[in-house]
Amino acid sequence: MKAIRQLIRNPFTRGAFFSLCVIAFVGIFSPLLTPYSPIDAKPEDRLLPPGHLHYFGTDELGRDIFSRIIAGTRVSVGIALFAILLSALVGTFIGSFSGFIGRWIDQVIMRSTDVLLAFPTLVLALALSAALGPSIVNAALAIAIVKLPIYTRLARTQALSVSHTLFVKAAKTFGVSSPWIVRRHIVPNLLTPIIVQISLDIGDAILLIATLGFLGLGAQPPTPEWGAMISTGWNYLLDQWWYPTFTGAAIFIAVIVFNIIGDGIRDLLDPKAGE
Amino acid sequence: MSELVLEIKNLSLSFDTQGASASILKNVELHIGPGEIVGLVGESGSGKSVTALAISKLLPTQITKFSSGSIVFNGIDILASSETEVAKLRGKRIGFVFQEPMTALNPTMTIGKQLFHVIRRHSELTKTEALAKVRTALEEVLISKPEVVENQYPFQLSGGMRQRVVIAMAMAANPTLLIADEPTTALDVTVQAEILNLIAKLAKDHGTAVLLISHDLGVIANSCSRVTVLYAGEVVESGIVSEVLRKPQHPYTQALIKSLPDIADRDSLLETIAGEFPDLRNRPEGCIYAPRCPKKFEACEVRPMLRIAKDLHSVACWAVETTEK
Amino acid sequence: MLRLIRARLAMLVIVLFGVSIITFLMAHVLPGDPTAALAGPHPSQETLNSIRTQFGLDKPLPVQYIKYLSNLFHGNLGTSIRSQQPITQEILAFFPATLELVTVAFLLAIGIGIPLGVIAAVKKNTFSDYVIRLFAVGGVSIPLFWGGLVMILIFYAKLGWLPASGRLDIELSSPETITGFYFIDALFGGDKETFINVLKHLVMPSLALGYVQLAFIVRQVRSSMLDALSQDYYLTGRANGLSHRFLVVRYALRNALIPSITIIGLSFGSLLGGAVVTETVFDWPGMGKYVTDSILGRDFPAIMGFTVVIALAYVIINLLVDLLVYSLDPQTRK
Numbered sequence: 001m002k003a004i005r006q007l008i009r010n011p012f013t014r015g016a017f018f019s020l021c022v023i024a025f026v027g028i029f030s031p032l033l034t035p036y037s038p039i040d041a042k043p044e045d046r047l048l049p050p051g052h053l054h055y056f057g058t059d060e061l062g063r064d065i066f067s068r069i070i071a072g073t074r075v076s077v078g079i080a081l082f083a084i085l086l087s088a089l090v091g092t093f094i095g096s097f098s099g100f101i102g103r104w105i106d107q108v109i110m111r112s113t114d115v116l117l118a119f120p121t122l123v124l125a126l127a128l129s130a131a132l133g134p135s136i137v138n139a140a141l142a143i144a145i146v147k148l149p150i151y152t153r154l155a156r157t158q159a160l161s162v163s164h165t166l167f168v169k170a171a172k173t174f175g176v177s178s179p180w181i182v183r184r185h186i187v188p189n190l191l192t193p194i195i196v197q198i199s200l201d202i203g204d205a206i207l208l209i210a211t212l213g214f215l216g217l218g219a220q221p222p223t224p225e226w227g228a229m230i231s232t233g234w235n236y237l238l239d240q241w242w243y244p245t246f247t248g249a250a251i252f253i254a255v256i257v258f259n260i261i262g263d264g265i266r267d268l269l270d271p272k273a274g275e
Numbered sequence: 276m277s278e279l280v281l282e283i284k285n286l287s288l289s290f291d292t293q294g295a296s297a298s299i300l301k302n303v304e305l306h307i308g309p310g311e312i313v314g315l316v317g318e319s320g321s322g323k324s325v326t327a328l329a330i331s332k333l334l335p336t337q338i339t340k341f342s343s344g345s346i347v348f349n350g351i352d353i354l355a356s357s358e359t360e361v362a363k364l365r366g367k368r369i370g371f372v373f374q375e376p377m378t379a380l381n382p383t384m385t386i387g388k389q390l391f392h393v394i395r396r397h398s399e400l401t402k403t404e405a406l407a408k409v410r411t412a413l414e415e416v417l418i419s420k421p422e423v424v425e426n427q428y429p430f431q432l433s434g435g436m437r438q439r440v441v442i443a444m445a446m447a448a449n450p451t452l453l454i455a456d457e458p459t460t461a462l463d464v465t466v467q468a469e470i471l472n473l474i475a476k477l478a479k480d481h482g483t484a485v486l487l488i489s490h491d492l493g494v495i496a497n498s499c500s501r502v503t504v505l506y507a508g509e510v511v512e513s514g515i516v517s518e519v520l521r522k523p524q525h526p527y528t529q530a531l532i533k534s535l536p537d538i539a540d541r542d543s544l545l546e547t548i549a550g551e552f553p554d555l556r557n558r559p560e561g562c563i564y565a566p567r568c569p570k571k572f573e574a575c576e577v578r579p580m581l582r583i584a585k586d587l588h589s590v591a592c593w594a595v596e597t598t599e600k
Numbered sequence: 601m602l603r604l605i606r607a608r609l610a611m612l613v614i615v616l617f618g619v620s621i622i623t624f625l626m627a628h629v630l631p632g633d634p635t636a637a638l639a640g641p642h643p644s645q646e647t648l649n650s651i652r653t654q655f656g657l658d659k660p661l662p663v664q665y666i667k668y669l670s671n672l673f674h675g676n677l678g679t680s681i682r683s684q685q686p687i688t689q690e691i692l693a694f695f696p697a698t699l700e701l702v703t704v705a706f707l708l709a710i711g712i713g714i715p716l717g718v719i720a721a722v723k724k725n726t727f728s729d730y731v732i733r734l735f736a737v738g739g740v741s742i743p744l745f746w747g748g749l750v751m752i753l754i755f756y757a758k759l760g761w762l763p764a765s766g767r768l769d770i771e772l773s774s775p776e777t778i779t780g781f782y783f784i785d786a787l788f789g790g791d792k793e794t795f796i797n798v799l800k801h802l803v804m805p806s807l808a809l810g811y812v813q814l815a816f817i818v819r820q821v822r823s824s825m826l827d828a829l830s831q832d833y834y835l836t837g838r839a840n841g842l843s844h845r846f847l848v849v850r851y852a853l854r855n856a857l858i859p860s861i862t863i864i865g866l867s868f869g870s871l872l873g874g875a876v877v878t879e880t881v882f883d884w885p886g887m888g889k890y891v892t893d894s895i896l897g898r899d900f901p902a903i904m905g906f907t908v909v910i911a912l913a914y915v916i917i918n919l920l921v922d923l924l925v926y927s928l929d930p931q932t933r934k
Contacts, residue, residue: 012730114611115618119911122873127907130895131626207743211877214745215892230745237749238757245753248746256741263737331839337725366841373839378832383854383930392850393840428930444840 007264016260023254027073036064038071038224047240056246059229060236065243068224069250075219076226077254079136080205083143088198090144091151092190098152099159110156113149121146125208129217136209136225139218143208147201154197158190192269199265203258210251226251278350280452280484281307281330286344288329296340297555299325300508301563303344304581305486307452312478312485314495314516316531317505320552323488324374326505327456330486331369332361349451367397370445370483372474374457376437380429386413386440387425390447397448408447416443416473435466439473446477453478456488471498492535496520501587504528507553507563510581514588524590527564562593570594604926608919619911624668627904628661677905682897687905691887695909696780697767698886701878702871703781704806709813709871710864716814717821717860718853721829732818739815744874748808748881755804765883767801768794805882809874813867820863824856831855858929865921869914 007013026033036042036054042062050057056065098109116124128142212218213227221228226247233244283305289298300322307313317323328334330346332353346353349368353361365371373379381389390409394400400408413421416439429437438458445453455474459467475498478485489495495502496516503513504525512525523529530548550567553559559566561576568575574593581591649658659667671678677687720732756764767782768774772794775785783802786795828834829852837847879888887906894902926932 111614111618114615115622118615118619118915119622119907120869120873120914122870122876123907123910126873126876126891126895127623127626127903130900130903203741207741210743211745214743214877215880216895227743230743230749234749237752241753241757244746244749248743248749251743252741252746255743256737259737259741333835333839362841362844364841365839369839371836371839373832373836375832379836381833381837381851381855383858383928384850392842392846396840396842430931441836444836448841 003265003268006268007261010264013260013264016257016264019253019257020261023073023077023257026070027077030070030074034064034067034070036067038063038068039222047236047243049240050242050246057240057242059233059243065229065246068229069226069247071224072226072229072247072250073254075136075223076206076209076251079140079225080143080202080209083140083209084147084198084201084205086140087144087147087201088151088194091148092155092187092194094148095152095155096159096187096190099156106156109152113152116146116149119146121204122208122211125212126215126217129212134217134220136213136219136223139209139212142212143205146208147205150197150201151194154193155190158193162189196262196266196269199258199262201262203255203262206251206255206258278309279306279347280309280311280349281305281486282345282347283326283330284345284347286326286329286346287342288325288334289340289342290338291340292338295556298508298558299555300329301558302509302581303505304510304513305503307484307486309451310478310482310484311501312475312487312499314499314502315486315488315505316490316492316495316502318490318531318552320507321505322508323490323505324456325508327371327454327486327488330452330454331365331371332356332358333365333371366393366445366450367448368451370448370450370453372438372441372445372453372455372458375461376434376441377461379441380437382429385426385428386432390425390440390444393444394447412443412447413440415446415477416440417469418443434462435470438462438466438470442470442473442477446481446483449481450483452484452486454486454488457490458487459494460489460491467494474498492520492532504531507555507558509563510591511564512588512590512592513581514584515586518586518588524584524588524595525564525592526568526570526594562591564592604932605923608922612915612919615915616912619908619915620669620672621665623904623908623911624665626907627900628664628668672908677908678901680894680902681899682894682902687902690890690902691905691909694885694887694890696777697782697884698872698875698879698888700781700783701802701805701809701884701886702868702875704783704802705810705874705878706813706868706871708806708810709817709867712810713814713817714821714853714860717818718825718848720818720822721825721852721856722848724826733822736815736818736822739811740819742811744808744812744877745881747811748804748878751804751808752881762804763797763801764804767798767885769797769801772797805878805884808881809871809878812874813871816867816870817860817864820860821856824859825852827859828852828856858925861921861925861928865918865924868917868921872910872914 004017007017040063042058045054045058045062046060048054048058048062054064054066056069058064059068094109098106119127125139125142125146128145129139132138132141209218209225210227210230213225213229214231216228216231219225219228221232229247230244230251233240233247236243283303286300286303287298288300289296303322303326305313305315305326315323315326325334329339329341330348330353341354344354348364351360351364353364380386387406387409390412391405394405394408394412395402398405398408409425410421413424418424418436418439424432424436424440429440432440442458453474458474459470462470471494474485474487477483485498487495487498499516501514502516502519504511504519504527506527512519512523512528519528520532523532527548534547548567553563553566560578562568562571562579565571565575570592572594577593579591579593581589583589584595675688677691679685680687680690683690716732716735720729720736723729752764755762763769775782775789775791775794775798778785778788782798783795786798789795833855834847834851837851842851875886876888876891878884879886880892883889887909891903891906893899894906
């Protein structure tokens with residue numbers, strides 16, 4: 001609550017915060033907000049320009065683009081959130097045990113993260129989702145894997161510093177079980193840096209999902225996913241410019257909102273890293 | 276006495292950040308004559324460094340608010356001068372030595388180059404002359420192998436050596452005033468004396484006036500002719516060093532001296548000052564030291580002015596008999 | 601220095617070994633079965649089996665891996681399903697175009713990004729700072745393909761100033777290969793029309809690709825500049841009366857560059873990733889276009905070949921960046 005109040009105080013993050021609320025609202029209530037069905041084709045209305053009936057025009061199957069963008073909010077933002085949370089959860093788990101247990105397990109895990117980091121993010125996501133087969137769930141998995149090393153390393157660093165504190169050393173001596181120590185002492189210390197990292201990553205994940213969709217590796221038709229919509233819309237770029245343009249603007253706005261919020265949260269919780 | 280090198284009158288300033296304001300200095304008075312070494316003493320947070328930085332206008336402009344007083348350097352009104360005008364004084368007329376020699380030098384430039392650029396900045400020397408000047412400047416601060424040192428990076432030098440380099444840079448343009456802000460605090464005890472002697476010698480040779488800032492009364496006692504004692508941004512006492520240290524008038528100065536370890540009397544316990552440092556966001560109306568003062572009485576609810584007790588020895592305390600109002 | 605290189609090379613071998621395992625797993629274990637793509641729709645069991653035998657897919661995994669590794673070691677990335685040509689040769693043919701695009705984008709990004717980052721830090725919390733930061737946050741948030749799209753709509757469709765695809769107009773013949781960079785080759789070739797045409801083709805793709813990196817660079821340089829500006833040595837420099845410009849460049853920026861270069865180097869890798877999208881958008885005949893075509897054609901070996909090459913390039917670039925940082929920092933150089 002206090003964090004939200006601080007976010008609102010800065011005019012830069014205030015705008016972003018209210019936009020975020022709008023995005024969340026649209027995502028949650030999208031079925032109620034779409035003026036037309038985002039899925040059903042209406043061939044007689046195909047490729048209409050923007051007007052008062054169809055704010056953003058219609059696509060090649062006569063579907064209302066405005067409705068598809070609204071429906072796509074849930075898909076694109078939801079999948080991005082899912083991918084990052086999954087990555088954070090698994091990465092934190094692996095990383096804290098790696099740091100806590102140490103020895104060769106730690107070595108193996110750390111070298112594995114090195115290997116994953118040897119690929120540019122997008123290239124690895126692309127190869128993984130190609131290998132898993134094109135679908136939106138696989139795209140989410142690919143993104144979760146790509147982001148995994150960051151969370152693993154973050155968690156490991158924290159786990160290492162915590163496990164050297166006197167308290168945990170004492171707990172170890174008394175034979176307290178490792179899972180208990182990890183849960184009670186390592187996880188709470190991790191929360192702040194992990195939350196900061198998650199908030200910084202969501203925007204990037206939305207971009208990645210959209211990019212994979214654009215390259216034909218993410219959501220498949222007729223799912224109203226933003227990237228895939230632009231991929232199809234590309235064919236109509238020069239004559240029906242509104243088709244890919246509005247959809248792209250939706251991605252841009254969503255990502256910039258998440259990025260500004262992410263920066264804001266980082267500055268709040270981790271002032272050193274910010275300025 | 277000839278014209279003063281530095282005269283600070285009634286200086287008050289505060290740091291204003293979003294929503295909060297802290298009064299850092301209140302009615303500070305300080306003056307330095309030509310060639311004179313004046314000490315400024317006080318514990319950390321007393322506003323010593325702020326005073327020093329204010330003289331060169333090096334405080335962060337966005338938050339610093341001057342509310343009263345003046346700083347006059349060699350007849351120049353610093354506070355009324357523009358940044359460009361003050362920038363011309365820095366390094367040329369006012370030299371600066373900071374506390375932390377480990378971080379005071381640019382880590383990615385050789386010692387020689389750093390000195391070279393300072394020298395070129397303040398003189399009309401040609402490149403060759405300036406390079407020769409680098410040598411002599413290093414020799415003057417008693418660095419034994421200047422030809423080696425000038426090609427080294429700061430991390431390759433000890434703290435004492437670095438501080439010598441910093442002094443060489445500060446003295447390069449032969450300034451009228453040298454401000455040394457805790458120049459020995461970060462150094463080993465054995466090196467401390469060398470650095471202090473060096474500063475004193477250079478000041479004497481060049482006729483440079485020095486403002487020596489320290490929390491260490493021992494340092495002040497050995498080097499300065501006069502001393503000003505600062506507490507929570509206010510001058511509580513000021514006068515000739517021997518006078519102030521031997522016969523401190525203000526209860527704070529007395530407590531400060533008592534808290535020094537006394538070599539002659541090993542068995543006595545060190546005294547600490549009871550109570551807490553005041554909250555500068557809410558500077559009290561009355562005497563700033565009253566909450567911790569053992570001699571507090573009714574009068575202390577009004578702020579005491581700095582008054583002359585005797586022979587240039589001034590004190591801001593109601594409990595002290597003074598010759599003038 | 602030598603010891604550092606040796607340690608880094610050892611690390612590089614381990615990482616590349618890991619990279620080979622990952623690409624192998626992706627190609628051979630994950631569900632996207634390459635034989636299915638080869639055999640076409642509704643294959644008979646016999647066709648599948650014969651393909652499996654042909655590609656050695658019936659052998660146990662470790663045997664397959666060793667074969668794969670030895671092929672990699674000899675620079676053999678396999679055969680493309682679509683073209684039946686060796687993938688190594690195909691990628692090598694597309695490589696210069698990608699390198700040209702990425703290099704120009706990178707130079708644009710640092711050439712504009714570093715000064716903007718410095719200005720934002722020096723003028724912290726002023727109007728210019730806010731504008732630059734907004735510009736930067738836009739860069740990390742804009743979908744590359746959408747940025748390209750808007751540029752095409754404006755500069756090609758609306759204004760007709762710039763071409764929207766390829767490296768060169770079709771009626772012009774490509775310059776004689778010297779470096780593989782068209783704009784350099786065209787310059788040496790001496791044909792002014794070709795040179796200008798090449799530059800026009802470069803503008804939009806390199807700007808679109810460079811903007812993202814520029815944004816990263818601005819943010820990084822701004823934050824390490826702010827750090828450097830608050831250091832004691834900067835105050836000493838000011839107290840010694842050094843000029844503002846000199847202090848900003850030789851005191852602050854020189855020190856801020858050390859942490860920045862690591863990040864800037866890493867961002868070069870994401871340029872390689874971004875090239876995939878940019879090349880697709882602008883129909884740029886490079887490795888990225890090659891890989892998206894391979895994705896559409898379900899050409900699995902080609903995708904994995906591309907992945908290996910990019911990972912190798914990325915790892916080598918990071919090694920070079922590390923060495924650069926070490927040589928910039930006097931403390932590690934000695």
